[in-house]
Amino acid sequence: MNTFYALFPLLIIVAASLLVMILEVFFKREDRSYLAYLSLLFLIASAAACVKFWNKGYSYFDGNLSLSNLSLFFCSILIVATFLVILISMKYLTLHSANYGEYYALLLFALSGMIIMVSSSDLIVIFLGLEVLSLSSYALAGLRREDEKSNEAAIKYFLLGSFASAFLVFGIAFLYGATQATAIPSIIEGLKTGSSIGTLGLVGLGLVVIGFGFKVAVVPFHMWTPDVYQGAPTPITAFFSVGPKAVGFAVLLRIFIPYFQDALESQLLFGLLWIIAAITMIAGNLIALRQTNVKRILAYSSIAHAGYLMVAILAKDILGLVFYLTAYLFMNIGAFAAVIALGKKDHEYLELEDYRGIGFRYPWIGATFAVFLISLAGFPPTGGFLAKFYVFSAAVRQGLVSLVIIGVLASLVSVFYYLRIIIYMYMREPAYEVDINYDNPSLFLALFLCLYGVLQLGIFPGNILVLIRQAVAALPFL
Amino acid sequence: MIPLSYFLILSIILFVLGAIAFFVKRDLITQFMAIEIMFSAANLAILAFAKAATSLDGQIIVFFVITVAAAEAAVGLAIILLIFRQKKTIKSEDIKLMKG
Numbered sequence: 001m002n003t004f005y006a007l008f009p010l011l012i013i014v015a016a017s018l019l020v021m022i023l024e025v026f027f028k029r030e031d032r033s034y035l036a037y038l039s040l041l042f043l044i045a046s047a048a049a050c051v052k053f054w055n056k057g058y059s060y061f062d063g064n065l066s067l068s069n070l071s072l073f074f075c076s077i078l079i080v081a082t083f084l085v086i087l088i089s090m091k092y093l094t095l096h097s098a099n100y101g102e103y104y105a106l107l108l109f110a111l112s113g114m115i116i117m118v119s120s121s122d123l124i125v126i127f128l129g130l131e132v133l134s135l136s137s138y139a140l141a142g143l144r145r146e147d148e149k150s151n152e153a154a155i156k157y158f159l160l161g162s163f164a165s166a167f168l169v170f171g172i173a174f175l176y177g178a179t180q181a182t183a184i185p186s187i188i189e190g191l192k193t194g195s196s197i198g199t200l201g202l203v204g205l206g207l208v209v210i211g212f213g214f215k216v217a218v219v220p221f222h223m224w225t226p227d228v229y230q231g232a233p234t235p236i237t238a239f240f241s242v243g244p245k246a247v248g249f250a251v252l253l254r255i256f257i258p259y260f261q262d263a264l265e266s267q268l269l270f271g272l273l274w275i276i277a278a279i280t281m282i283a284g285n286l287i288a289l290r291q292t293n294v295k296r297i298l299a300y301s302s303i304a305h306a307g308y309l310m311v312a313i314l315a316k317d318i319l320g321l322v323f324y325l326t327a328y329l330f331m332n333i334g335a336f337a338a339v340i341a342l343g344k345k346d347h348e349y350l351e352l353e354d355y356r357g358i359g360f361r362y363p364w365i366g367a368t369f370a371v372f373l374i375s376l377a378g379f380p381p382t383g384g385f386l387a388k389f390y391v392f393s394a395a396v397r398q399g400l401v402s403l404v405i406i407g408v409l410a411s412l413v414s415v416f417y418y419l420r421i422i423i424y425m426y427m428r429e430p431a432y433e434v435d436i437n438y439d440n441p442s443l444f445l446a447l448f449l450c451l452y453g454v455l456q457l458g459i460f461p462g463n464i465l466v467l468i469r470q471a472v473a474a475l476p477f478l
Numbered sequence: 479m480i481p482l483s484y485f486l487i488l489s490i491i492l493f494v495l496g497a498i499a500f501f502v503k504r505d506l507i508t509q510f511m512a513i514e515i516m517f518s519a520a521n522l523a524i525l526a527f528a529k530a531a532t533s534l535d536g537q538i539i540v541f542f543v544i545t546v547a548a549a550e551a552a553v554g555l556a557i558i559l560l561i562f563r564q565k566k567t568i569k570s571e572d573i574k575l576m577k578g
Contacts, residue, residue: 124539124542127542127543127546128542128546131546131549131550134550135549135550135553138553138554138557139553142557142560145560148564148565148575149575149576151557151560151561151564152561152573152575152576153576154557154560155506155557155558155561155573156573158553158554158557159500159506159509159510159513159554162510162513162550162554163497163500163513163516165517165546165550166493166496166513166516166517166520167516169517169520169521169524169543170493170516170519170520170523172520172524172539173489173520173521173523173524173527174523176524176527176528176535176536176539177486177523177524177526177527177530177531180527180531180533180535182535182539226576227576230576231575231576
């Protein structure tokens with residue numbers, strides 16, 4: 001079924017970003033929040049298109065852009081993530097004198113790149129989408145032009161990001177050479193049937209793993225993550241920690257879950273991903289222990305979460321992976337929103353020492369932050385617990401017992417640094433005054449939405465599980 | 479006619495040289511050039527495969543990659559320029575505000 005409709009969610013986002021770029025010229029600096037409202041409106045329209053096309057299976061450009069239920073689900077969670085990021089950044093931008101109109105345009109361009117990535121199954125189109133996402137991300141990381149840390153984040157992200165892209169292109173070149181194809185299903189088919197091309201295909205897949213490993217920040221390709229997360233403006237950090245990770249795993253899922261089904265030579269790559277998952281969980285959590293900057297702690301925590309997601313790939317558990325990404329979206333953006341809430345004009349409170357006594361001085365912010373941290377650590381009754389539970393139990397069913405033991409031990413370690421923030425908030429006397437800017441309704445709306453999401457996914461996950469099951473059921477390759 | 483393996487070996491050598499230069503060199507522009515060499519190596523490999531399989535797909539892919547590399551250069555050089563204006567240096571060892 002070839003229909004033009006398949007372009008709709010993407011077209012709406014692209015139209016919105018172009019419109020925002022044009023209108024930006026006509027607004028005064030203090031009026032720029034209108035651009036945010038406009039972007040939110042278009043995001044809702046795009047999400048409505050996603051909902052309307054559910055179960056329709058439209059595809060366009062010879063299937064290069066197809067809206068299967070899984071793509072639509074990924075599109076929706078990415079749109080929700082961008083929606084929340086815009087909500088948390090509206091006031092932040094004025095408080096930190098970074099109120100550029102390009103901000104929203106770049107954010108929407110990044111979203112369009114991600115939508116291209118999740119709705120295509122051709123590696124070249126995925127590469128182009130990735131570059132649309134990356135180029136906007138480099139600019140967003142360096143948004144606070146007069147801040148040296150922001151520039152440092154931008155250059156580090158740029159250099160390592162393009163380094164990773166080069167690996168990805170080289171990998172695509174090898175896969176193309178091995179199978180004469182760039183569409184993922186034909187590549188997998190070619191790798192499984194071809195006999196003499198084994199090495200070429202293996203090297204290609206390995207290079208693709210390295211390329212995406214940088215993007216989703218797994219150890220040993222994580223060295224840019226803490227610096228970029230610390231230096232970038234905080235709402236952008238929230239965006240980086242959710243968006244690129246979700247799309248990276250969406251692509252890895254499309255490649256590796258069918259490849260692992262019954263490929264003869266997949267043992268080597270399976271072992272490689274196994275090692276990556278194990279050291280990511282161990283190293284991410286251990287290094288996080290000795291951080292004192294909250295943004296860096298959350299950066300290493302996001303690395304560790306990439307490890308758990310890698311376990312889901314190895315367990316061939318699409319349901320668990322998608323559920324994990326959904327829960328991760330709410331709890332991570334929520335945690336960053338709470339960090340942003342503790343800020344005032346031109347100053348953010350980011351050191352652990354600043355969090356002394358916050359829980360009593362600002363009870364609501366403290367309590368919600370504590371819920372997000374508990375969810376990240378994986379305690380019930382939150383979404384983070386169920387997500388880890390689904391992934392680890394699927395892994396046990398697949399016989400990956402030792403990996404699960406490493407994962408559980410690593411998440412025990414993670415409890416220590418998440419709880420340390422909570423202990424600072426509730427059990428330490430404040431050393432100095434921490435005064436914050438309360439006049440920030442959109443941020444508190446975002447905090448509330450994230451809190452709702454985390455608790456809904458943790459206590460009544462039924463509705464969302466039904467949707468994810470529908471998304472997974474319609475997959476062509478299973 | 480030159481066999482496919484010659485092209486592949488050349489492209490692998492170029493790619494590895496680029497990757498080594500990226501880690502060894504201490505100058506942002508040179509590091510960026512190293513990345514461009516890696517992209518060119520990938521392009522060479524794609525073209526060689528396309529020639530061997532006599533398919534046009536590969537040549538089209540190369541156009542996409544060249545375009546992307548150009549767009550990346552625009553953003554990258556802008557960021558490097560910004561760094562230079564602020565710090566008056568583009569040595570990568572001078573860019574170390576954040577550690578841990």
